Amino acid sequence: MTDPSRYPESPVVLPLDEWLYEAHPVAGCSTCTEAATALETAKKSGDANARFEASRIVRQHPHETGVSA
Secondary structure (H helix, E strand, C coil): CCCCCCCCCCCCCCCCCHHHHCCCCCCCCHHHHHHHHHHHHHHHHCCHHHHHHHHHHHHHCCCCCCCCC
16 A cells, blocks of 8 residues: 655645734833844844744733833
């Protein structure tokens, strides 16, 4: 018996949602400042995973200034 062809076509590559990479750092928050720097570095190097992680940090951490993003 021969093995059936399981993948007769190329895989479909779906684009990621841009909101995953959106970040709005809060002025005066040191965590936001560090994450924004990491985000810019990741953008320049083309590292999508690092871009996502830096954006996630900005969106989800408690801001030191007491202002929520």
